[in-house]
Amino acid sequence: DVKVTQSSRYLVKRTGEKVFLECVQDMDHENMFWYRQDPGLGLRLIYFSYDVKMKEKGDIPEGYSVSREKKERFSLILESASTNQTSMYLCASSLQNSGNTIYFGEGSWLTVV
């Protein structure tokens, strides 16, 4: 069974903390993505990666960075968490050229207080 696993489902962090959200996929997918979901806005792309050590900015990269040291793992980093980063974060992965087969993780609910 294919799987995208997000390490934490629920997190509460303090303003100014450094936050790591981890995502691991077991399907040998080249592409990985981080989205955030907010009411009334749908999902918006933060960053994506086509290959190891490669990253591209999405639509809302400000305040975030990413790391992809291994093919199966894509980390989202909040260098200094702020309350406006309270959101649901979703990781996804897909094959290099199979754009209609995209798998999502279960989501991470982050609250910054």
Added chain:
Amino acid sequence: AQKITQTQPGMFVQEKEAVTLDCTYDTSDPSYGLFWYKQPSSGEMIFLIYQGSYDQQNATEGRYSLNFQKARKSANLVISASQLGDSAMYFCAMSGYAGGTSYGKLTFGQGTILTVHP
């Protein structure tokens, strides 16, 4: 740039009836894909159906069908014979192709909350 618009924040339907969720899109890409996802309260994104822009026939998957009208740039989801378990948030999304390659990067609409009444 791509844009997806879902104009129905919430929809209500009686169990066993059909319901249509609206989705319109805008893109300058000559080739693209259209998706519908279901998101229950647990938060997971469940893939429902996919339509390629060059597919001649409307996509169907069980009780789900995608009413694709390319000239009108619409990709409405039709759920037949609604069930209580269909109550969830539904997202329409689009991917683009660059140089013949789709990277799976999606643009999402705002979502529609569907409530199925017994």
